[in-house]
Structures are given as structure tokens and as C-alpha cells.
Amino acid sequence: MSFDRRDMLMGVGAIFGAALAAPLQKALAAEAVATVVPGYIASRTIFTAAQRSDVAAISERIIPTTDTPGAIAAGVPGFIEMMLADWYEAGDRDEFLTGLTVIDGFCTGQHVKSFAALAPAEQDAVLTCAMNGMMPGLATGFFEHCRQMVILGYYTSEIGCRQERIYLPLPGRYDGHYPYPGKVFSS
Numbered sequence: 001m002s003f004d005r006r007d008m009l010m011g012v013g014a015i016f017g018a019a020l021a022a023p024l025q026k027a028l029a030a031e032a033v034a035t036v037v038p039g040y041i042a043s044r045t046i047f048t049a050a051q052r053s054d055v056a057a058i059s060e061r062i063i064p065t066t067d068t069p070g071a072i073a074a075g076v077p078g079f080i081e082m083m084l085a086d087w088y089e090a091g092d093r094d095e096f097l098t099g100l101t102v103i104d105g106f107c108t109g110q111h112v113k114s115f116a117a118l119a120p121a122e123q124d125a126v127l128t129c130a131m132n133g134m135m136p137g138l139a140t141g142f143f144e145h146c147r148q149m150v151i152l153g154y155y156t157s158e159i160g161c162r163q164e165r166i167y168l169p170l171p172g173r174y175d176g177h178y179p180y181p182g183k184v185f186s187s
Helices: 005-016 018-036 049-062 076-086 090-111 120-131 142-155 158-164
Strands: none
Touching: 049 076, 049 090, 049 120, 049 142, 076 090, 076 142, 090 120, 090 142, 120 142, 142 158
């Protein structure tokens, strides 16, 4: 006796009927929304609106839009929130959020504006200060940690893999005489 997959699925559909159709429709709709919005979806909200704006502004200053899309277009702020919500231990997450608070407090004290509200040149000056360890109260290595998260989020996004780099899916054929185009390959 052989089973045909289509017959089996029709039988399961007849048994479960409407109870199966509604959750499937909801799941398919959620998947469609997730593919339209670039980036990542965290299981829970970690950032306040101000922190989300600051993370987006920091990300865009680290990988700005040039001839290729920048960090915001690649969904890096969503990636960072997803990493903090779903993968970081509570202590590490709190340390990152404290770093954001210190940067925003520094900006408010120096410029009377949040980081996101500053002009790009002022944002660069603040990030340079953070990078060089000249920001009081900011944990050593916070900027490098933030920078690494932005780079990881960007280059694991579709934009980072397919537009910034040359995408060659594996398995591919070996060609020892392939002309090197000057861009980094990813797969």
C-alpha cells in the first residue's frame, strides 16, 4: 500500500476542517508581513522609543547609506533588539541598555538633545568620544560591542549579503581563473 501525499493532506484537511484553516491563514499572513518588513522581529520589546531612535541613529552612523543601503535599511536596529531580547543574558542586556542611557545622558548634557536628534557631525563627535573611552560613565568596550553588533546585523541581512557583497550560493563550481572583482564574496 502506498500513500500519496496529496490524498493524505486532503484527508487531514477534511478531518480538522476549519480548526486547521484559521491558524494556517494567520501564520501565512504573519509570514507575509515579516518578509515585507526588512530586519528581525524580537520576541518581546526591549527598547523604549527613545532607545530605538538612538540605536537606529548609531547604526546608521556606523554603516551609513552610500551607493548601497545603510544599516537602517538592512534592519540592523531590529536585529540588535532581537539579539538583546532573545539571546543575551540579563546582565549583558542591562549593560548594553546602560551604555545607551550613558550616551543619551552625555548628549543631553553637552547638546541639550538626544543622540538621535543631533546633526550627523555631532553624532560622529559623540561616537568618537565613546570610541576613545572619553565618555564618563560609559563601560570600556561598549562602543566596540555596539559596532560589532551593527556589523553582524548588517552582513547577516539580505542587503549586506546580496548588495554589499557578491552573493554566490554554494555549492558552486571551482574556477581558479575567476576574475576578482574587488568585493568580498559571501554565501
